[in-house]
Amino acid sequence: MLTAGSAGEATIATKKKTTDKYRRILEAAIKVFAEQGFHQSTVSQVAREAEVADGTIYLYFKNKDDILVQFYRFKTKQIFERFREEVEKADTAVEKLQRLIRCHLTEFQKDRNMAIVYQAETHQNRRIGSDLLREMSKMYRDIISEVVELGQEEGSIRRDLYMGLVKRFVNGAVDEVINSWIHSGGKYDLESMAEPLVELFINGIGTPAAAADESAAGAASQMTA
Amino acid sequence: MLTAGSAGEATIATKKKTTDKYRRILEAAIKVFAEQGFHQSTVSQVAREAEVADGTIYLYFKNKDDILVQFYRFKTKQIFERFREEVEKADTAVEKLQRLIRCHLTEFQKDRNMAIVYQAETHQNRRIGSDLLREMSKMYRDIISEVVELGQEEGSIRRDLYMGLVKRFVNGAVDEVINSWIHSGGKYDLESMAEPLVELFINGIGTPAAAADESAAGAASQMTA
Amino acid sequence: MLTAGSAGEATIATKKKTTDKYRRILEAAIKVFAEQGFHQSTVSQVAREAEVADGTIYLYFKNKDDILVQFYRFKTKQIFERFREEVEKADTAVEKLQRLIRCHLTEFQKDRNMAIVYQAETHQNRRIGSDLLREMSKMYRDIISEVVELGQEEGSIRRDLYMGLVKRFVNGAVDEVINSWIHSGGKYDLESMAEPLVELFINGIGTPAAAADESAAGAASQMTA
Amino acid sequence: MLTAGSAGEATIATKKKTTDKYRRILEAAIKVFAEQGFHQSTVSQVAREAEVADGTIYLYFKNKDDILVQFYRFKTKQIFERFREEVEKADTAVEKLQRLIRCHLTEFQKDRNMAIVYQAETHQNRRIGSDLLREMSKMYRDIISEVVELGQEEGSIRRDLYMGLVKRFVNGAVDEVINSWIHSGGKYDLESMAEPLVELFINGIGTPAAAADESAAGAASQMTA
DNA sequence: GATGAATGAGAATTCATTCAT
DNA sequence: AATGAATGAATTCTCATTCAT
Numbered sequence A, B, C, D: 001m002l003t004a005g006s007a008g009e010a011t012i013a014t015k016k017k018t019t020d021k022y023r024r025i026l027e028a029a030i031k032v033f034a035e036q037g038f039h040q041s042t043v044s045q046v047a048r049e050a051e052v053a054d055g056t057i058y059l060y061f062k063n064k065d066d067i068l069v070q071f072y073r074f075k076t077k078q079i080f081e082r083f084r085e086e087v088e089k090a091d092t093a094v095e096k097l098q099r100l101i102r103c104h105l106t107e108f109q110k111d112r113n114m115a116i117v118y119q120a121e122t123h124q125n126r127r128i129g130s131d132l133l134r135e136m137s138k139m140y141r142d143i144i145s146e147v148v149e150l151g152q153e154e155g156s157i158r159r160d161l162y163m164g165l166v167k168r169f170v171n172g173a174v175d176e177v178i179n180s181w182i183h184s185g186g187k188y189d190l191e192s193m194a195e196p197l198v199e200l201f202i203n204g205i206g207t208p209a210a211a212a213d214e215s216a217a218g219a220a221s222q223m224t225a
Numbered sequence E: 001g002a003t004g005a006a007t008g009a010g011a012a013t014t015c016a017t018t019c020a021t
Numbered sequence F: 001a002a003t004g005a006a007t008g009a010a011t012t013c014t015c016a017t018t019c020a021t
Helices: A013-036 A043-050 A054-060 A064-089 A092-112 A112-122 A130-154 A163-182 A193-204 A207-222 B013-037 B043-050 B054-060 B064-089 B095-108 B110-123 B131-152 B162-185 B192-202 B207-219 C015-037 C043-050 C056-059 C064-089 C093-110 C111-120 C130-154 C163-183 C192-201 C210-219 D013-036 D043-050 D053-059 D064-089 D093-110 D112-121 D129-152 D161-183 D191-203 D208-222
Strands: none
Touching: A013 A043, A013 A054, A013 A064, A013 A112, A043 A054, A054 B054, A064 A092, A064 A112, A064 A130, A064 B110, A064 C111, A092 A112, A092 A130, A092 A163, A112 A163, A112 C192, A130 B162, A163 A193, A163 B162, A163 B192, A193 B162, B013 B043, B013 B054, B013 B064, B013 B110, B043 B054, B043 C093, B064 B095, B064 B110, B064 B131, B095 B110, B095 B131, B095 B162, B095 B192, B110 B162, B131 B162, B131 D208, B162 B192, C015 C043, C015 C111, C043 C056, C056 D064, C064 C111, C064 C130, C093 C111, C093 C163, C093 C192, C111 C163, C111 C210, C130 C163, C163 C192, C163 D093, C163 D129, C163 D161, C163 D191, C192 D161, D013 D043, D013 D053, D013 D064, D013 D112, D064 D093, D064 D112, D064 D208, D093 D112, D093 D129, D093 D161, D093 D191, D112 D161, D129 D161, D161 D191
């Protein structure tokens, strides 16, 4: 999970060892943070879990906060790269959306510790610089935009949508599904929620008949900003 | 906001003063926590903001955590009572849903500090006993259930819905809308998001045509558990 | 136990009530101190036990330490008056000694809380001014001196004794017997230890034969200062 | 005094330093506690006296109480080992008793701070687990038992003795002699009290004549349990 | 690079004492 | 005299961070 894929598979032994230790610390940190929460965790606990000395951590990270920031930055980048890959595999908007959501759920299901820390920090917006948060938000929005715009061209997605709201609508629902899964102790299969969730995004909870009625009133009040 | 409505509107002067100080501390705490985060805030800062001595806080709260717990417990109760009231004012399911969402957004818009602390804790699930969190989740689910079931009877809401997912779908989207508003610095009007959001819940983002296509495939994969 | 016998049975109602409260606080304090130790006890606990307000305590006592000092001063005086009375009732030295020891044990057995606090403070020599402690030590020594001197005149007590040592010898043994009793939970009868203890003081643990041998060597090394 | 003899005389420099610091803290603590009393002393004062940082203390001791407990446990063990050694050096009961008492007094005279803290805690029975206290009491009793039983076989010590009482009799007297010495400011020679004290234990304060009279009455009331 | 002992600033909490009512 | 809410100084303990080895 935390493989620094882009780090270029260091060729020198020393470098390799170094990277190893970096990864070991990061993974240990996520485990400890997931179990106890960031504030309740101590640098010593992370060091013990990583089987390094306390001081060693400061050779790889500026300070305790930096562990979280580096994790978050790396993970965000990694996840969005995966998202892009997945979305590109499909042709239609609906299929793209489905792949996006499934990928999102699958990635978080694969590593529950990561999921816990990632979700907690996303909603904490303090330690993680708000720049990073904004950037992340934008990346998500860009993906959604692309998909929605494609759907609009295809005729499968409505044209009267406020993109900012659609992004929050999708992102919020997925996040909540993940949070519920975390709180449940990760007992059920998260990935299987992808399809029904997308179906809700597309069709909503209303009946077609009601939708027809609603559309008259609703469309009028639509935000278009 | 933080008026302990049920505390019995103390008639004696002494009692009144006591309640006053309790409220002053609670309000100060929420302000400080909102600005700096719970962990970054010190009891001394709260005391200074409330203009009381550090020790005074411990006359009203068991410890630092207890401030948050009492706030959360009280606020949750208060909010859900408001939700119930609002929902009952309307007759149709769609109207009920609209009132619920609008009320939710309005309440949080009214007090940004409260909103910040409340949202952060809801996604923190450490300090706040998970019992309280579960209970809160259930309350939300119950309200949604009622509305959805009414809609199903009316014929305005689909019958093939997995209630657990619908709850997360709605709750998640609303939460994300609130979070975005908080991060934006509370600059725009939150309440105005209610209508378009509900419209999305009802109709989804798909076009009726696409919905017709999708329903064939989608309905088959619907969770009904 | 804590009746201020010498206070003169106040004749005015107000005065009586006042004295009552003073006694109530003192008794409550001894109970609380005995159960938890002086430092572990709080003024509030004493107030609660005495059923008065915290502030009331400061109308009768200068501060927390003063409660202990007043108790100790009063109790010491009371005890030594009793000791004197008892000693005077007998004619022979041995009988006087027996009455003294029995009285000592009986008084402490009568009120275990008092015993606990008294013994602890006697060996603490910090809070209690060392003046008081010295005075107490002197009183004990004076009583012992009298008895021993009488015995020497009678011919029942040896003449080659260093009084300071005899006082410690007797006082130490009695104290230890009381301490053991306290630690045992006050389960057995303390008073019944008086007679065998005095018998030990008088005869020692050696056999007469050995004593004869020993006396030759022992007497030579006797302190006479 | 506080040398952790059994700690294995660390051979590595690092280890040595560690042990050094442990001892430095312990010695500083005893000094500070002796001067001000345990409760009146602060961890900071101990740290200052030991010339270490406050936090360093917590590397070697679980908490403030633990300093006292470790001191007491170690000292108790050390003292009783010395007692045993001394007792074994002599052949007759009287000589053994003399060596025991002299050793007891000598050890406490050697280190007045230790003596103050040790005596205070022995009579405090709160912080020090009562298990430890009971164990200590038992050790003392065992030594006394051995000596007394030997004396009974030799014919130098009376057979009609209640061992529990004899132990308190001896222990109490010695303790009181030490306490008096402490309160006097440690001015005179404590060791010199050993011989006259033992002489008192053996022969008592009565004259042989009186003893003869007394024995008739006394023996009858002797506890034999 | 790696270590881990040492540091000391900082935080929560307690509680004796005061004082307005 | 009595109250008890309020105070704030004082204390213990934690833990991120440093640095000599």
